[in-house]
Amino acid sequence: MTITGQNLIAGEWSGKTEGGFKAFNAQTHKAIDIEFSDATELEVNTAIVRANEAFATYGQLSAQKRATFLRTIGEEILALGDELVEAACGETGLPAMRIQGERGRTVGQLNLFADLLDSGEYQGVIDRADGERQPLPKPDTRLGYLPLGVVGVFAASNFPLAFSTAGGDTASALAAGCPVVMKAHAAHPATAELVASAILKAIKACDLDLGVFSLIQGKNYGIATQIVTHPLVKAVGFTGSERVGMILQQQIHQRPEPIPFYGELGSINPQFIMPKKLESDSAEIAQGLVASLMMGQGQFCTSPGVWVAVGEKDSADYQSFVNAASESLIEQAAGVMLTPAMCAGYNAAVAEREALDKVTLLATGQAGNEQECSATLFETDFATFASTPLLQEEVFGFSALIVRCADANEMQQLVSLLKGNLTASIHALDSDLAESQKLSQTLVHKVGRLIYNQMPTGVEVCASMNHGGPFPASTNIRTTSVGSEAIIRFRRPICYQNMPVELLPALLRD
Amino acid sequence: MTITGQNLIAGEWSGKTEGGFKAFNAQTHKAIDIEFSDATELEVNTAIVRANEAFATYGQLSAQKRATFLRTIGEEILALGDELVEAACGETGLPAMRIQGERGRTVGQLNLFADLLDSGEYQGVIDRADGERQPLPKPDTRLGYLPLGVVGVFAASNFPLAFSTAGGDTASALAAGCPVVMKAHAAHPATAELVASAILKAIKACDLDLGVFSLIQGKNYGIATQIVTHPLVKAVGFTGSERVGMILQQQIHQRPEPIPFYGELGSINPQFIMPKKLESDSAEIAQGLVASLMMGQGQFCTSPGVWVAVGEKDSADYQSFVNAASESLIEQAAGVMLTPAMCAGYNAAVAEREALDKVTLLATGQAGNEQECSATLFETDFATFASTPLLQEEVFGFSALIVRCADANEMQQLVSLLKGNLTASIHALDSDLAESQKLSQTLVHKVGRLIYNQMPTGVEVCASMNHGGPFPASTNIRTTSVGSEAIIRFRRPICYQNMPVELLPALLRD
Numbered sequence A, B: 001m002t003i004t005g006q007n008l009i010a011g012e013w014s015g016k017t018e019g020g021f022k023a024f025n026a027q028t029h030k031a032i033d034i035e036f037s038d039a040t041e042l043e044v045n046t047a048i049v050r051a052n053e054a055f056a057t058y059g060q061l062s063a064q065k066r067a068t069f070l071r072t073i074g075e076e077i078l079a080l081g082d083e084l085v086e087a088a089c090g091e092t093g094l095p096a097m098r099i100q101g102e103r104g105r106t107v108g109q110l111n112l113f114a115d116l117l118d119s120g121e122y123q124g125v126i127d128r129a130d131g132e133r134q135p136l137p138k139p140d141t142r143l144g145y146l147p148l149g150v151v152g153v154f155a156a157s158n159f160p161l162a163f164s165t166a167g168g169d170t171a172s173a174l175a176a177g178c179p180v181v182m183k184a185h186a187a188h189p190a191t192a193e194l195v196a197s198a199i200l201k202a203i204k205a206c207d208l209d210l211g212v213f214s215l216i217q218g219k220n221y222g223i224a225t226q227i228v229t230h231p232l233v234k235a236v237g238f239t240g241s242e243r244v245g246m247i248l249q250q251q252i253h254q255r256p257e258p259i260p261f262y263g264e265l266g267s268i269n270p271q272f273i274m275p276k277k278l279e280s281d282s283a284e285i286a287q288g289l290v291a292s293l294m295m296g297q298g299q300f301c302t303s304p305g306v307w308v309a310v311g312e313k314d315s316a317d318y319q320s321f322v323n324a325a326s327e328s329l330i331e332q333a334a335g336v337m338l339t340p341a342m343c344a345g346y347n348a349a350v351a352e353r354e355a356l357d358k359v360t361l362l363a364t365g366q367a368g369n370e371q372e373c374s375a376t377l378f379e380t381d382f383a384t385f386a387s388t389p390l391l392q393e394e395v396f397g398f399s400a401l402i403v404r405c406a407d408a409n410e411m412q413q414l415v416s417l418l419k420g421n422l423t424a425s426i427h428a429l430d431s432d433l434a435e436s437q438k439l440s441q442t443l444v445h446k447v448g449r450l451i452y453n454q455m456p457t458g459v460e461v462c463a464s465m466n467h468g469g470p471f472p473a474s475t476n477i478r479t480t481s482v483g484s485e486a487i488i489r490f491r492r493p494i495c496y497q498n499m500p501v502e503l504l505p506a507l508l509r510d
Helices: A041-058 A063-079 A082-092 A096-119 A168-176 A189-205 A221-229 A242-253 A275-298 A316-330 A340-354 A382-387 A408-417 A430-446 A484-490 B041-058 B063-079 B082-092 B096-119 B168-176 B189-205 B221-229 B242-253 B275-298 B316-330 B340-354 B382-387 B408-417 B430-446 B484-490
Strands: A007-009 A012-014 A125-127 A141-147 A150-154 A180-183 A213-216 A233-239 A261-264 A271-273 A306-310 A360-364 A376-381 A399-405 A421-427 A447-452 A491-497 B007-009 B012-014 B021-025 B030-036 B125-127 B141-147 B150-154 B180-183 B213-216 B233-239 B261-264 B271-273 B306-310 B360-364 B376-381 B399-405 B421-427 B447-452 B491-497
Touching: A007 A041, A007 A189, A041 A150, A041 A180, A041 A213, A041 A221, A063 A096, A063 A168, A063 A189, A082 A096, A082 A189, A096 A168, A096 A484, A150 A168, A150 A221, A168 A180, A168 A233, A168 A484, A180 A221, A189 A213, A221 A233, A221 A242, A233 A242, A233 A484, A242 A261, A242 B242, A271 A275, A275 A306, A275 A316, A275 A399, A275 A430, A306 A316, A306 A408, A316 A360, A316 A376, A316 A399, A340 A376, A340 A399, A376 A382, A382 A399, A382 A408, A399 A408, A408 A430, A421 A430, A430 A447, A484 A491, B007 B041, B007 B189, B021 B082, B021 B189, B030 B189, B041 B150, B041 B180, B041 B213, B041 B221, B063 B096, B063 B168, B063 B189, B082 B096, B082 B189, B096 B168, B096 B484, B150 B168, B150 B221, B168 B180, B168 B233, B168 B484, B180 B221, B189 B213, B221 B233, B221 B242, B233 B242, B233 B484, B242 B261, B271 B275, B275 B306, B275 B316, B275 B399, B275 B430, B306 B316, B306 B408, B316 B360, B316 B376, B316 B399, B340 B376, B340 B399, B376 B382, B382 B399, B382 B408, B399 B408, B408 B430, B421 B430, B430 B447, B484 B491
Parallel strands: A150 A180, A150 A233, A180 A213, A233 A261, A271 A306, A271 A421, A306 A399, A376 A399, A421 A447, A447 B491, A491 B447, B150 B180, B150 B233, B180 B213, B233 B261, B271 B306, B271 B421, B306 B399, B376 B399, B421 B447
Antiparallel strands: A007 A012, A007 A213, A125 A141, A141 A491, A360 A376, B007 B012, B007 B213, B021 B030, B125 B141, B141 B491, B360 B376
């Protein structure tokens, strides 16, 4: 397929590409020789207005037809074949196996929501009339769900498929009955165009209004502002940095009509290594943490950024853990980051930590070429962590910080200082149980997912998943962006009272 | 029981009452001879800090014990007997029968949530491990729910029991496992103190931490700011005016950590009278609307404020409707409003509408004494409604506006102009069905509850109720403040991965 570099506006490829922006090949740090359009204000507005027009029919489409649409998108994505994998690998520097796995996950997500729609779940609650009730008769009331309307979605840099064009936000919004206006990430615009072309084929195959999906390309920040402040946009999904996410949140706060903003913004995913575990398995746990840290060069939202262990600095157990972690880390290969800017950002964050008092650089991974970054492992003590807010900020990349606590009491204090996180893990033996229980009771209130003896990377896509948590992990603590429950973000309850059958949605009829 | 006039701070009656504010007798517009404390910053802070301490145990209390607590509160409220009814009638001017009904509803709400907790619903989802899965084993993941933490609740003026101290917000927050810091409404502080004393008895009877509930008295606006911006407050429930609600919303937007704000702010509850209905039953429908409007002097959040009918100004059907409505309204007795300020506000809003061009005062209810207000009925045409934003603002009180549309097309245009509403009704015959269907398809997106041939006043408390809707009906379109689903506002999902049984909550164990 020839990449046009254009926007997809309600079924039409649109926009001037000459002089537009170029994507970078993440391996070579060289521009990829395709120009991409910066969407104009008119194009963005057209996409939103046409999405709202499409809402009139798409919002009333039966659950079965929405399910078929989602499955068709998945099939069309698979039909793109190797071209999609090659485009994504080039634009992100991620290996083919990883992109293939992510493609499987993306199609799996679409099918998960299709299954959910086919199952008839979430249909609502029916309370029938009771004319005899005293002191007043009870009316017939039926609770159903309505899609919110047009949803604006922002693609994430680090998952070019699963959290991008046809990723979890798009899949759950479409499943709920909401048209989607997608802002592609400027780091992988060709990947976005390919996936958008698959969605367009599915729209045509299912005979839907072409306004159901539009893809906006661009590097201009004004596009984001236009989307989140447009009166016809009724919800926004975003995965990205806390800095950009909070700019969007503030813009949304200025709207006359409040709308939900689902931002997944950052997480350090603290790992707690309990004393008996440290004593018994220090090398194993250190190696496991390093392996988890290295996934995608640490550019995972669930990357383990802070490792908390109890021990005196010179105790054998603690030193054995630190040594094993350092020895493992220095062997790790350098790697390219998603973009040159992220490479620079990572190196700057590492330098900033190196300059801190009482924060020690324990180990650095292998050096690479100019385009590559090296993993890093730092160490500090509880008092320094507690007094240094910077150390609670996510480093986007494969850098971890070991925090040494003198005792379980300091570990508990550390938990009380934590901001919100997507995940935390407790690494423990049975003989740590009493301490693990105590820790989990407070730690659970700081995370969206609490894990025992497993690494945080790898997010199951299933009904019981929660990918969210207290701020800044999510701007909306009550929702998840992964798993079946993600659909509830884009629908809302509606009560039908005393309705004749003709005015009831099919799922709420007798 | 002697009213102390003090705040209830984590089990202690606290505060200086000399020189404090007084409640008014709504019938006489004379101050009631009890002084009430304006809570100090220290008292408010103590209430919140103690609530957060109580969260450590209350947040982990079993669902059964929370259910028992809710039922005990209901029993203690009933045990207050006539003293509660007399206090509420005096402070609000509402008749005893209404207050008795509201008390029944309040106890019913507490029991509804207790039943929900006892039923084991909302327990979560269990996805077991599958070690054989390819390419990767599936971990055991279990989705449960955690209470958010301390909830700040603001009592409503118009429901001194059901939306106040132990009302729906308090009941659903306590049901979810959240301690409550309640700001009493300054219009009914004695009623609030009596209900708070009932809650205190229930806390003691159930042997709970006294910090689980505090009552804050005061007229000082700083108290509200302190509550909604306090770092330990994790959610806020509010029922009141759009003006005050949006001030609180903006203050919450300034917090470093976003928290959910559940504000129910205003609704004009449009009533659509379809052509055949108008032709057949104009007098009946007019009388029904007037009766609904008169409930509580129109101080219901679901009061029917705008009535939309299709007809030429001089058509017999339309005129018959207008005449029947006017004739019914002028017979209606004057009545006292909840407070002198609301009486003044109502009269000012009526005067403002009288001064508008092309808005006609059709009828005024009977005149009363100096403390009383009279019902009013206005009329205008579609074009004037469309061009006059003021006419979409709620008049808090028994004033309604008939909007005449020339045809069904204008009626549809009117729907597209509407802001969000708690409810709308379609009054129709079978022979209106085609038009009713068309109307409902757009109208449903403007309301939280769509009603057919019934009046909007009277909100069922049941699992299928939705009391919310698009802004300004609610600041959070995805939630209801009435009915079982209200509990989800104060809890959030949490995923437990690979947890040993000892670290799982009881409901998620095998």
